[in-house]
Amino acid sequence: MADAGIDDFAQVAERYRPELRAYCYRMLGSVDECEDLVQDTYLRAWQAYGGFEGRSSVRLWLYKIATNTYLNVLQTRKRRPLPSGLGAPADSGAVALAPAQSDIPWLQPAPDSLLYGATDDPAVVVSVRSSVRLAFVAALQHLSPLQRAVLLLRDVLGWQAGEVAEMLETSTPAVNSALQRARARLAEAGPTLDELGEPTEPELRDVLDRYMAAFEHADVDALAELLRADVELEMPPIPTWFTGRDAVCAFLARVVLHTADQWRLAPTQANGAPALAMYRRAPDGSFHAHGLDVLSLAGGRISRIVAFNDAALVAKFGLPEAFVAPGS
Template sequence: MDFEPYRGELVAYCYRMLGSFHEAEDLVQETMLRAWKARDRYDATRASVRTWLYRIATNACLTALEGRARRPLPSGLGAPGEDIGAPLTPALDVPWLEPFPDARHDAEARADLRLALVAALQVLPPRQRAVLVLREVLQFTAAEVADQLGTTAAAVNSALQRARGAVAEVGGADEVTEPGDPEVRAVVQRYVSAFEAADVPALVRLLTDDAVLEMPPVPLWYRGSRAYGRFLDRVFALRGTGWRMTVLTANGQPALAAYAPEPDGGHRLHSLQVVTVTGGRVARTVVFADPRVGEAFGLPARTDGDGFRPER
């Protein structure tokens, strides 16, 4: 019995449930091990291998989430900041939401991995979270989900309605244009060019009026193109100009690996920036500065000169 063809979609599912790519990979490995040990008890007349694996993965996720705090983004914790010069102190006690490295696993439904939706899922109780993902994203029937959760189809449908309402209330259902869209690619390339040139006015012109900038693990976040631009002025004043960026994808969205200049002429990985483009402008940028994020995306910690340009 070969479980490997399901690994990618299971990692994506566990990521939606947990908000952590690293934990998702670990739980899928645990799911595979449990399935292998129980393979002699698998009943093909009751469920497909895929459905059976999702039942095991769901139980593993629900167990892992017992007593856990949700994984937020800074914008989910309070009001936007007003002081552009506020200390950039990481809140290392917060289990921050992590980005999903698209290139690591072949998972369908990339739009349903986008950061806003995954962040919205984290506000749901774990069982509602499972119902919403299993029904809406993965298209399991109410009866199948009821069997996976040990409940009734009526209870599943009720939980689904509550979950839909909660996600809509926190804004997780916003439309996001695909990263391969020509207009999106053009906007991202203009953003990269302006950032590498430290051209803050050009960057601001690419933003929506209410653009959001947030920077986990720093709990600060800012709203509005003016605040966004003023903060970038601060970044270039502190870290210098001559940055280098590489375009990737994360969560089915454009992402930028940002390398800050070093005194010796090289560049050091500063952050992975996940960008939301709507209506031809940048509406949100989430700047992940945790070194483990760079490792998950396979990004080198340092580059020499201008030579680093992974495949786009």
């Protein structure tokens, strides 16, 4: 391929990388795997660009390559669940935790910077945000790979049925049939996009400030005031999970919030939602990355906490792995 062709490909294709990255993340539920899939998509497209005849748009062509690469990958991959997708919640906050199950390919949170790219366009952010929420991405994992792709392409990204049929090299009726089955299955697994509400900025700031203070002061009562009565707490890779304010607070008081000044929290954004990097005090007084809490809010209170107990996640959000607090 001539250098001019290479330069032309980069110019016309690179603009679609952020949206393809978000698309691949929704399908796979993994930051690492979505990056690999996007890289593979661009490599395949670059290699084939010399034969691209322009019968469709470059954007549709890239989505076709990404979708078919994804369908091949998913033939040998398991779905990525959260603990609530594997079994019932614990009976009470006094239940002993099951051992961590690192052999399960758990759903991973994604930094907003990866999902939105460098855009500061509020319209782009709002259009993407609800469809990358953890609850929605987890629900997508209950669909077959084909249903997942069709639903995302039609209902989230707005492609026409004929365009999706072209991507999948199938018929329009086949696409419509897959979409109907996907919608029915998603309605069972929930949530719908309409159920993923947006807190106001003042609400969000207030909840985050109070959540951070409650953890840093080991104040379970203050934390309880922030939680809905039906709040859920999940902690992958631990399969045990809790539902209900009393059970969640009892567990946190028993296992997590023993002594003040053992935690430091740093706010960030994951999956279009508020998140906090969690740091735990070491014996020498420094704080080391412990994991990432992703919060869902409804009615000004926290409805769900997904506490990813994976210290390596913190660096993926551009935050330090350790630090020394002033006065330590």
